[in-house]
Amino acid sequence: MAAAYDDRDGKIWMDGKLVEWRDAKVHILTHALHYASSVFEGERCYNGKIFKGHEHSKRLLRSGELLDMPIPYSAEEIDAAKEAVLKANGWDNAYIRALAWRGAGEDMGVASKRNPVRLAVAAWEWGNYYGDAKMKGAKLDIAKWRRPDPATIPSEAKAAGLYMICTMSKHAAEAKGCSDAMMLDYRGYVAEATGANIFFVKDGEVHTPLADCFLNGLTRQTVIQMLKDMQIKVHERHIMPDELESFEQCWLTGTAAEVTPVGSIGDYTFEVGDLAKRVVAEYERLVRA
Known part of the structure; x- marks a missing residue:
């Protein structure tokens, strides 16, 4: 069993320099801990190359802008920090987490303009997120919590605060023996899983929820383009639960x-069919190309 995430050997990049893993700490009065002023990215490195790494860095900056939290680094500097972490830890295949947040400072209320925006990059070796589901198919619950109206949250941001209902939904799903939960949106349409986008197949064509109130994932965009290149019709549309x-x-x-x-x-049950297997294989080929 791997050690707890706060007790490992290795290096983490924080605010411009590499520090020992166990020394990568923040103060208890960090603004993000109290008011969720935090954005992040999850990325994977395959055979020494981060897949769509620069796109992730640019999205991190955009998420910071949407939270009125300008990140004091360029996309190129964030790219370099990620590469430094991988090199320092000697990893060619790893998951990378870039995180920006409002730190501790002169403000300790809802407003935090005088507090510094900080940045860290960590990475670790991580296998399949859903274990052996790539062969058998994951088992999902249907969450009671819904993705909110984009008039109430910056739904285009990958912001930590937006994951609160995802955590609760995944905990409830795991208590039922499921791997994850499918969430509906505020209108009752199918939206996404707690940390992943969702696709369906019917009569050889693919249907996926319209990303108008949840994050349009980079992997989602990659797979849609992949399907189009395979001459498979993709419908991005509102999907009602009874269509499952x-x-x-x-x-x-x-x-x-x-x-x-x-x-x-x-x-509702689904087969792990030929198209699903083909998309799995094509994506694996693409990211390792």
Whole structure:
């Protein structure tokens, strides 16, 4: 069993320099800890190359802008920090977490303009997010919590505070013996899983929820383009929950999830079919090219 995430050997990049893993700490009055002023990225490195690393760095900066939290580094500087972490730890295959947050400073209320925006990059070796689900298909619950109206949150940001209901939904799913949960949006349409986008197959065509109130994942975008290149029709649209009965296959996409087939969502079952297997294989080929 791997050591706890606060007690490992290695290096983490913080605010411009590499520090010992166990010394990568923040103060208890860090603004982000109290008011969720934090954004992050999850990325994977395959055979020494971070997949879409620069796109992730640019999205991190955009997330900071959406939270009125300008990050004091360029995308190129963030790219370099990620490479430094991988080199310092000697990893060619790893998961990378870049995190920006409002630190401790002169403000300790909701407003925090005088507090510094800090940046850290950590990485670790991480296998399949859903274990053996790539062969058998993941088992999903249907969450009671819904993705909110984008008029209430910056849904285009990958912000830590937006994951609170995801954590609760995943905990509830795991208590039922599931790997994850599918969430609906505020209107009752199918949205996504707690940390991954979702796709369905019907009559050889692919259907995926329209990303109008949740994060349009980089892996989602990659897979949509991959399907189009394979001459497979993709429908980005609103999907009602009762449509799940008519779908034949299903899979999840995300940096952590990669492409993971789904075997069931609540009482609905799906086959791990030829198209799902093909997308898994094509994505694996692409990221390791």
